[in-house]
Amino acid sequence: MTTEASYNIAVIPGDGTGPEVTAEGIKVLNTVATACGCRFDFTYFPFGGDHYKATGVVLSEADLAELGTYDAIYLGAIGHPDVQPGILEKGILLNMRFHLDQYVNLRPVKLYEGVDTPLKDKTPEDIDFVVVRENTEGLYAGAGGILKLGTPDEVAVQESINTRKGVERCIRYAFEYCRRRNKGRKLTLCGKTNVLTFAFDLWERTFHEVAREYPDIETDYAHVDAICMWMVKNPEWFDVIVTDNMFGDIITDLAAMIQGGMGIAAGGNLNPEGVSMFEPIGGSAPKYTGKGVINPLAAISSAQLMLETLGESAAAGRVENGIITVLRDDLKGVGAGQMGFSTSEVGDLVADYISKSETTER
Numbered sequence: 001m002t003t004e005a006s007y008n009i010a011v012i013p014g015d016g017t018g019p020e021v022t023a024e025g026i027k028v029l030n031t032v033a034t035a036c037g038c039r040f041d042f043t044y045f046p047f048g049g050d051h052y053k054a055t056g057v058v059l060s061e062a063d064l065a066e067l068g069t070y071d072a073i074y075l076g077a078i079g080h081p082d083v084q085p086g087i088l089e090k091g092i093l094l095n096m097r098f099h100l101d102q103y104v105n106l107r108p109v110k111l112y113e114g115v116d117t118p119l120k121d122k123t124p125e126d127i128d129f130v131v132v133r134e135n136t137e138g139l140y141a142g143a144g145g146i147l148k149l150g151t152p153d154e155v156a157v158q159e160s161i162n163t164r165k166g167v168e169r170c171i172r173y174a175f176e177y178c179r180r181r182n183k184g185r186k187l188t189l190c191g192k193t194n195v196l197t198f199a200f201d202l203w204e205r206t207f208h209e210v211a212r213e214y215p216d217i218e219t220d221y222a223h224v225d226a227i228c229m230w231m232v233k234n235p236e237w238f239d240v241i242v243t244d245n246m247f248g249d250i251i252t253d254l255a256a257m258i259q260g261g262m263g264i265a266a267g268g269n270l271n272p273e274g275v276s277m278f279e280p281i282g283g284s285a286p287k288y289t290g291k292g293v294i295n296p297l298a299a300i301s302s303a304q305l306m307l308e309t310l311g312e313s314a315a316a317g318r319v320e321n322g323i324i325t326v327l328r329d330d331l332k333g334v335g336a337g338q339m340g341f342s343t344s345e346v347g348d349l350v351a352d353y354i355s356k357s358e359t360t361e362r
Ligand code: IPM
Pocket: 089, 090, 093, 094, 249
């Protein structure tokens, strides 16, 4: 007899279209739970622009402490037209990353059949890689300051912080992930060793030292500017890419476009020893709020990533098969209003596929 695994999930639907897409992710999670014999308890949190406007609080210490007691966090979108840019992003997203020490930002980049890529002649065979982005250091650490603010002599300094410990744990995660993924068994370090000779000296040395423990993984290096070229010209060269926070931010937006855009792209903010947060990459899309035109597949993909990270790989596989089937057989497009179905109909299609597909024994 096996005991049913049970997970407590904190849900932050957030702003704009966030609630519409998270609802579909939860629909799919509940369906796959029944099919795979696990169970989810969802607790909803109101954080986002409206909560901030009503209370003046973005996310308190107590809120962070409470979020830290869940098995995972599932987020919709953050961003409100009446709130100055930066307040919610820093107060919620970055605050969670730092406070919960979510030191890896994991971004699978996969072109599914039936999805258009702007890259001429590239097919799903060519676009299937994962970016492991360091998520708590670098230029995002907030080190620096402004002197003589608002005067002609003003000086602004923003430093990139790279610690041996922070760099090493991220690189080690990338090697482990690459081995587990078992696809190309190749890890590419993305840096800028020709100019950023301090920060990327540390990255490069650490990369080669850790690599000795993974003789089964091929290693490669590319400068960040070159990686932007290759990602467009030869995306098939990549299996897993590891990089720092700022470069990772930039190359994952490029990567999201070649996999079909924001309707599809999902990511995880991982603390492999703690509480991780999963989110679709797209923003809150205020102008589409309540219209039911946003593609929920990015949110459903982030739920799949959550299942994988929780160790529910059979359930994750079923969700991915649902996504693959719906993209191939049903959807007419992936962009807002181009699907031929509403947001909730797309969620229904995936959920129906999962409940109809044969139950796999765990
Ligand atoms: C991302 C986002 C965030 C980042 C913003 C919203 C703070 O762009 O997750 O990539 O820059 O990391």
